[in-house]
Amino acid sequence: MDDAGSVIAFWLLAALTVGAALGVIAVRDLVRALVLLITSFLGVAGLYITLSADFVAVAQVLIYAGAISILLIFAIMLTPRASRDNAETFLQIPGLLLAGLVAFTIGFISLQTDWSIAERGGFDETASAIGEALLSRYVLPFEMASVLLLVAMLGAIVLVRPEGTPEE
Amino acid sequence: MPPLAAWFDLRDLGHYARSLLGWLSDDLGAPDWVTYVVSGVIGIVAILLWLLVSQLAFIWIERRIIARMQARIGPNRVGPRGLLQPIADALKLLLKEAITVRLADRPLFWLGPVLIFVPAMVVFAVIPFGKGMALADLNVGVLFVIAIGSTNTVAVFIAGWSSNNKFALLGAMRTVAMLISYELIQVLALLGVVVFSGSMRLGSVVEWQSHYNAWLLFLQPLALASFIIASAVEINRSPMDISEAESEIVAGYHTEYSGIKFGFFYTAEYFAGFAISAVTVTLFLGGWTAWGLEEWVPGWLLFLSKLYLVFFLFIWTRGTLPRLRIDQLMAFAWKFMLPLALLNVVIAGGEVLAWREGDISANVALPIFGAANAVLAAALIVGWGTFTGHLRPERRAKQAVLTQELGAVYYVPAGRHGVQPERPLREA
Amino acid sequence: MSVGLEHYLVVGALLFGIGLYLALAKRNFVGVLMGVELMFNAVNLTFVAFSRFVESDEPLSGHVFVVFVITVAAAEAAVALALAMLVYRNRETIDMDRINLLKW
Numbered sequence: 001m002d003d004a005g006s007v008i009a010f011w012l013l014a015a016l017t018v019g020a021a022l023g024v025i026a027v028r029d030l031v032r033a034l035v036l037l038i039t040s041f042l043g044v045a046g047l048y049i050t051l052s053a054d055f056v057a058v059a060q061v062l063i064y065a066g067a068i069s070i071l072l073i074f075a076i077m078l079t080p081r082a083s084r085d086n087a088e089t090f091l092q093i094p095g096l097l098l099a100g101l102v103a104f105t106i107g108f109i110s111l112q113t114d115w116s117i118a119e120r121g122g123f124d125e126t127a128s129a130i131g132e133a134l135l136s137r138y139v140l141p142f143e144m145a146s147v148l149l150l151v152a153m154l155g156a157i158v159l160v161r162p163e164g165t166p167e168e
Numbered sequence: 169m170p171p172l173a174a175w176f177d178l179r180d181l182g183h184y185a186r187s188l189l190g191w192l193s194d195d196l197g198a199p200d201w202v203t204y205v206v207s208g209v210i211g212i213v214a215i216l217l218w219l220l221v222s223q224l225a226f227i228w229i230e231r232r233i234i235a236r237m238q239a240r241i242g243p244n245r246v247g248p249r250g251l252l253q254p255i256a257d258a259l260k261l262l263l264k265e266a267i268t269v270r271l272a273d274r275p276l277f278w279l280g281p282v283l284i285f286v287p288a289m290v291v292f293a294v295i296p297f298g299k300g301m302a303l304a305d306l307n308v309g310v311l312f313v314i315a316i317g318s319t320n321t322v323a324v325f326i327a328g329w330s331s332n333n334k335f336a337l338l339g340a341m342r343t344v345a346m347l348i349s350y351e352l353i354q355v356l357a358l359l360g361v362v363v364f365s366g367s368m369r370l371g372s373v374v375e376w377q378s379h380y381n382a383w384l385l386f387l388q389p390l391a392l393a394s395f396i397i398a399s400a401v402e403i404n405r406s407p408m409d410i411s412e413a414e415s416e417i418v419a420g421y422h423t424e425y426s427g428i429k430f431g432f433f434y435t436a437e438y439f440a441g442f443a444i445s446a447v448t449v450t451l452f453l454g455g456w457t458a459w460g461l462e463e464w465v466p467g468w469l470l471f472l473s474k475l476y477l478v479f480f481l482f483i484w485t486r487g488t489l490p491r492l493r494i495d496q497l498m499a500f501a502w503k504f505m506l507p508l509a510l511l512n513v514v515i516a517g518g519e520v521l522a523w524r525e526g527d528i529s530a531n532v533a534l535p536i537f538g539a540a541n542a543v544l545a546a547a548l549i550v551g552w553g554t555f556t557g558h559l560r561p562e563r564r565a566k567q568a569v570l571t572q573e574l575g576a577v578y579y580v581p582a583g584r585h586g587v588q589p590e591r592p593l594r595e596a
Numbered sequence: 597m598s599v600g601l602e603h604y605l606v607v608g609a610l611l612f613g614i615g616l617y618l619a620l621a622k623r624n625f626v627g628v629l630m631g632v633e634l635m636f637n638a639v640n641l642t643f644v645a646f647s648r649f650v651e652s653d654e655p656l657s658g659h660v661f662v663v664f665v666i667t668v669a670a671a672e673a674a675v676a677l678a679l680a681m682l683v684y685r686n687r688e689t690i691d692m693d694r695i696n697l698l699k700w
Contacts, residue, residue, distance in 0.1 A: 025617065048641070059663065064669075084624070092621045103612060123655070153674065160682065
């Protein structure tokens with residue numbers, strides 16, 4: 001991808017994503033950290049678009065920025081007596097070392113490996129192909145994912161049911 | 169003949185933009201990206217100008233129409249027949265003091281009104297205003313509309329949270345709960361559309377409707393009703409404006425906003441209304457086509473007239489129906505609309521499968537589907553509504569909280585005041 | 597100056613590292629969950645980058661995998677937050693330093 005638009009878009013979006021993620025670490029207020037996390041999600045969606053993954057990008061915005069963020073918001077709202085100052089635990093230094101080591105290892109290996117790069121260029125339209133794949137070759141994981149979602153929904157409801165509800 | 173040629177050019181406003189871009193790239197020799205950026209800027213400026221002008225006009229139109237429906241006159245003091253009322257409103261909002269609460273979260277407080285515009289305006293990027301007049305006709309247009317609409321919840325929450333006001337936060341949380349419930353129904357309603365048209369691109373949906381001479385309004389009435397109701401809730405419009413009505417929880421998530429910041433919320437509500445109307449017109453009402461009329465009348469003119477008609481429908485419901493409570497809204501979404509929307513998807517899928525596999529011609533299949541869907545929609549709404557108790561309140565099960573000996577409250581069936589119900593009331 | 601697979605992989609690695617740090621070192625449970633979601637995003641980005649750049653018989657299998665990862669992440673976030681609610685109800689806090697009843 002060497003046209004100017006893609007390059008500029010990639011660098012801007014990568015800066016936005018990684019910058020917002022660093023902001024999640026650094027900011028001293030939990031709700032601001034959440035807003036920066038949402039920005040990071042949107043940055044990742046933009047990166048998907050530069051990779052011509054249109055369906056995945058829109059699904060990312062819809063599910064991550066639109067639903068999982070709301071879950072996190074509700075978690076913050078429904079725990080009023082917890083501290084919201086985004087502090088770190090005592091494992092700060094070991095965590096930093098381990099995270100740095102993991103990031104460095106992954107980055108180093110990915111730069112050293114000789115990937116067999118294809119010549120095909122971007123995709124035209126991914127949604128129909130993904131749909132067909134989901135219903136032909138990946139139908140079993142698809143069905144299992146729907147069962148998983150059902151189980152998660154029921155589990156979440158059962159877990160947070162108020163005490164004293166008669167179990168009829 | 170010059171006048172007729174000019175008329176044919178007017179039908180396709182993109183022609184002027186294209187000649188400008190052609191002049192830029194061919195005569196001036198500008199690189200590709202300049203043409204691309206200029207075309208984007210032209211489209212954005214045109215959409216924004218149209219949105220602002222429409223919104224100004226509709227402030228007056230809406231207030232007059234609602235006033236007439238409520239047997240009053242409406243604004244008639246400022247200028248001839250009150251036509252300068254929008255200008256007066258805008259000036260008032262600009263000149264009012266925009267108070268920032270001292271303990272509010274400054275960056276987020278400023279960010280709320282800005283973010284509330286994003287869903288309303290970005291949706292217009294994918295909508296085809298005429299032939300070849302979509303700013304960015306994405307391949308996943310339908311899903312894009314839903315995804316951008318779902319970022320509305322984040323903006324509402326940021327506005328409510330940053331006000332540092334318990335009532336604003338409460339209003340924001342209620343609004344967020346409402347919005348996420350009705351998002352689901354929007355997606356399922358639009359799934360019925362995508363099943364029929366076979367593509368998520370909004371231009372393809374319009375072409376499908378033009379090709380088969382069948383508006384999806386006739387083929388998917390239940391989806392249209394679900395989508396309009398769910399979208400009206402999504403944009404916090406009456407009769408579901410529980411989050412921002414003055415008599416409810418002060419003013420919900422925009423309690424602490426005054427001056428031009430409130431003006432942003434006010435304007436964004438109109439923009440969102442236009443956006444929802446535009447999506448409805450594109451997906452269900454044939455977009456810029458009208459059974460061949462677009463040969464003579466410009467496509468964008470047809471599109472705009474249909475859009476204003478659908479927006480008039482929203483104004484009509486605002487002036488007519490009383491406001492719904494939050495628990496009524498949530499029960500309506502989860503118990504009534506969600507099963508109907510799911511059934512609609514299943515039925516639509518079955519019909520398209522039968523059509524494709526059975527190799528029936530469209531002239532036979534589509535009227536049958538239209539009639540069957542209309543009958544099914546009516547039957548489902550009436551049947552499921554009676555079953556869940558939304559229709560026929562006199563058949564709804566009563567709840568007695570205290571018994572007769574303690575001399576307390578009965579729920580009396582409508583229209584039969586003072587008459588004891590025959591069946592014993594269900595105990596708590 | 598062109599953008600290739602390595603650029604996306606490095607961005608993914610950075611996001612993964614940041615997410616791992618958040619998951620390990622944040623005191624609030626919601627902070628930990630934010631780190632986990634960032635890690636999921638990093639993995640998804642890597643999958644989509646591979647799907648776009650690397651030669652394969654089924655180039656879109658990366659996208660399908662990403663759809664599944666997003667689905668599972670959503671389910672997992674819901675259950676994790678239900679657990680957080682339950683812990684909050686019992687112990688009045690979701691501070692990771694204080695939820696240590698099972699420690700040796």
